[in-house]
Amino acid sequence: MDKSAPLLTIITPTFNAASTIVRCMENVQQQTFKDFIHLIVDGVSSDETLSLIANFQGRNENIEVMSGKDKGVYDAMNKGIKVARSSWLFFLGSDDYFYTNTVLNDIAPLLQKRNSGILYGDVYYKKYGRIYDGYFDMEKILKRNICHQAVFYHSSVFETLGYYSLKYKTESDYHFHLRCWLKGEFEIVYFPLVVAYYSEGGISDHSRDRALVEDYPDIVLDAVLTSKRTFLEKVNLSSKVYRKIVQRYSLAYLPGYIFKTQFMAGRLLAFTWMVVSFPYHLITKKLVK
Incomplete structure (x- = not known):
């Protein structure tokens, strides 16, 4: 990893997000910890998203943007992963935002001490008005997904397990998390910190991914039986x-x-x-x- 690279890349996929992207960028820039790049991966928006980003980018050197056609949000996330130069990666939806302006400052010492693995906390789930969802053991991850807006991934996680599958249109992050937890390839650490407000507008919030439901038994058994x-x-x-x-x-x-x-x-x-x-x-x- 380039020594001049930032500690963290915050990846935000966007498509026609003019109504939310400014608030997202403002919230990220309010973080007291500054050793990060905010990478916005746009799917060729047809509204004002790109012009709003360009205007904000002119005043903030740590904002980077790439725009091109993609095959959905997980494809955009994969593109962000591939160009990120940092040791750690975090995904923040354009309609989500950090819980406080000290979140990154609180989490940074833990990231700096580790050169692999996953570190995760909680999110405030606005739809239900509660914090979601504490420590995830094997029983819990088999039952339900952790919110990826609570998770910090070391870049080596993707080098080891690959990228988000495009087969699962709304729950590819759950597919990825199942493999992370069950394969046991690296340390996964829970830190009791509310990381972000999670909007109910997320794609995996609406309904179960039928392809994932059908493949679930094979996914989890394969992850366990082929693990180390x-x-x-x-x-x-x-x-x-x-x-x-x-x-x-x-x-x-x-x-x-x-x-x-x-x-x-x-x-x-x-x-x-x-x-x-x-x-x-x-x-x-x-x-x-």
Whole structure:
């Protein structure tokens, strides 16, 4: 990484965002920590978005813009990742903004100490008027997605796992996060800080991605079974995955995933462990409630 490069790149995808982009840029520039680039990736907006950005860019040297046709927001995010020069990356929607003007100042010392992995906090979810959503363990990430406006990614994460899949139009970030958590390739650290206000206008807020729903069992099992975890760790985690598949779909789905030739011994042990540990899971779940 270039020593002259900033610590952080804030990537904001835009398309016809004239009504929100100025507020977003103003909010970013109000951060007391300044070692960042605000990279705006525009999809050739037909409204005033680009002219508003150009006007603001003239007064702020740390704003960079690239504009070109893309295949949607995740394609724009991928383009931003590929040109970013920083060690750390953060994605901020044009209609989202930082919770306070000291967020980056609070998080920067933690970023500076690490040369890999993921650091995440919380967001304030305006639609429901609450903070979302604390620490994400394996059980939780299997159940629901973390908001990517709360996540800081080291550039090596994308070098290791690749970019956002364009197959999933509204929940490619969930697909990516599942692989991040389940593969266990790098450290993932929770920091109890509200990072941003999250607008209900996000694309993954409206409905489930049907392609992801259909591929979910294969995604999570492949991530676990091809990970660098120990055999017993794979068995234990796969049993949680099987339980989640049963909860999301039905018991009829399991045979197709248990009796595949690849990793069959691990799959069978994981299924056995799921059955044996299921009563314990129910008891502890009730105790937690």
